[in-house]
Amino acid sequence: MYRLTGSRRSYDWGSTTSMPEFLGGEPDGTPFAELWLGAHPTGPATVDTPTGTARLDEIIEADATTHLGHEVQAKFGRLPYLLKLLAPVRPLSMQVHPSPEMAKAGFHDEESRGVPLADPARSFKDEHHKPEMVYALSRFEGLVGFRTKTQVQNLLSRLNGPATAALDTLTSDDDSAPGLQNTLRQLLQLNTTDVEHVVAGCRELAATSSDPEERTAYGTVDELARFYPGDVGAVVSLLLNRIVLEPGQLVFLGDGTPHAYLSGFGLELMANSDNVLRLGLTSKHIDGDAMLEALDFTSSGYDVESAPKGAVTHVFAPPVPEYALSISQPEHMDVPHTLPGDGPRILICVDGTVHVMTDGEPQGLTLNRGESIFVPAADGPLTIKGSGTAAQAFVPE
Structure with a gap:
């Protein structure tokens, strides 16, 4: 298991206080919008190794089979999801994410035309789609999906x-x-x-x-x-629905679903991509043609999910192959509880304290709120105990 240090994103719509309070740090007066806990090449988390600090994406690439497992390596060739902490204090851009086919075609088109990845006018940052879901850790508000005609x-x-x-x-x-x-x-x-x-x-x-x-x-x-x-x-x-998520509620946003986050604090789990096509509420590039092509005008509404009361572990499993999210609250402080999933996992303590163990590290690690780990596939089953709540991102079977 590797303890993670997330990659900070200081976008101007971010809260100056929510993230530091959750992580147990002191605000520095500047916006702290997102904390990326994953292996996206533009913002990988880092880990401490005997030879120094290393990027998670490089750690995984150095021994993909050990870290991803045979099945995930064969199917995706990389860690297929990205977990974030999200702290908007004011509305961020109204946006939509492309389908896999559109993302791949758009990325290779811009690559062939020599558009630099850092160009503000670039529309496609990679060749992957970006279905995502938000799990509220506080009251969370947003705009999601089209209203009916x-x-x-x-x-x-x-x-x-x-x-x-x-x-x-x-x-x-x-x-x-x-x-x-x-x-x-x-x-x-x-x-x-x-x-x-x-x-x-x-x-x-x-x-x-x-x-x-x-x-x-x-x-x-x-x-x-x-x-x-x-x-x-x-x-x-x-044209869009305004929604409110209470703590513990989740909404999934598939390819083509328009949305904008307004305020709150939560976990965001998505396919490992940074493709965003904007509709408005931004000073950034708007690719109108691509945005209109990406939108799914045949669907409307949204579904809010909640974990059943009393569930020790509940799995939110969206209709995508890249990820699922489990939320676990051990029933007994000293009795280990085995979590679902056996591939590459990222776990974060979102409340209290939990102790996590694997076959590869039976002594385990203790995590306080805001602390996170990457668990390689080779480490085997992951168990937790304690008096807190843990959120785990994993690749469903």
């Missing part, structure tokens, strides 16, 4: 002026998929003056509507516009 139509129908053209495209098409696609195209054409007009209308409706869902939808537009004045992403939020 009827919901969008009702919201737009109470607005006038610049929003009228978008409403017309929606009501003129009986098929929800192209209807929402054309509506989004119309909204993305709004200029700054148009956006301000729609925002003003939403602000008024948020204050006067008797419908709680309408107040939330229109209020979200006003809220986002205060962070990103003139940004069309605030208006686009009318």
Whole structure:
């Protein structure tokens, strides 16, 4: 087992206090948005070895079979998932992730054209898709998935002026998929003056509507516009569902699902990729054509999952082959509990203290809140005991 030191990301939307408090450190006054616990080459975690500090991706590559196991090595050729701690204090970019086919084609196209990986105008950072899920460690808010066509139509129908053209495209098409696609195209054409007009209308409706869902939808537009004045992403939020996750709840976001995280603190588990196509709420590059191609306009809504009460271990298993997440709370402090999974695993203590053991390291390691480890496949079954809660990322069978 290797103790991990995560790779810090100090994006401007990050909280200055949530991450240090969780990790048991002192805030330094700068945003601490994400902590990457994985082997992505642009931000690998590090481990201490007898010869010094080493990158986790290099440790794995040096002996892939030992660290990944035969099956994971044969299927993926690398650690296929990335675990993060996520601490937004204000909205981050509205975005979507491409399918595997689109990611591979887009990456190789930009490579063939010589677009540097660090170029701000680059759309595809690697050739992999990025389905992800968020497990809330505090109250967590976001925008996830398209509303139904009827919901969008009702919201737009109470607005006038610049929003009228978008409403017309929606009501003129009986098929929800192209209807929402054309509506989004119309909204993305709004200029700054148009956006301000729609925002003003939403602000008024948020204050006067008797419908709680309408107040939330229109209020979200006003809220986002205060962070990103003139940004069309605030208006686009009318097409998306606003959700609240309480601690212990999880939402999965498949390829093509639009989303934006607004606030809170949680674990984010995803395929090992950094491909992000943005719709708005950002000063970064927006590739409109790629974003529209990546979006799945045939689906709407979202599903929030919770672990059953009293479960010692619950597995959140999304419909992807790269990862699953187990949440474990040992019943008895001194009785070892065996966790699922036997390949490459990353485990983090999210509350209290746990003691972890493997066949390869029977004496084990003690982890306090915020501390994490990488467990190679060759170490065999992982057991824990203690009085805390552990979250484990692993590759499902």
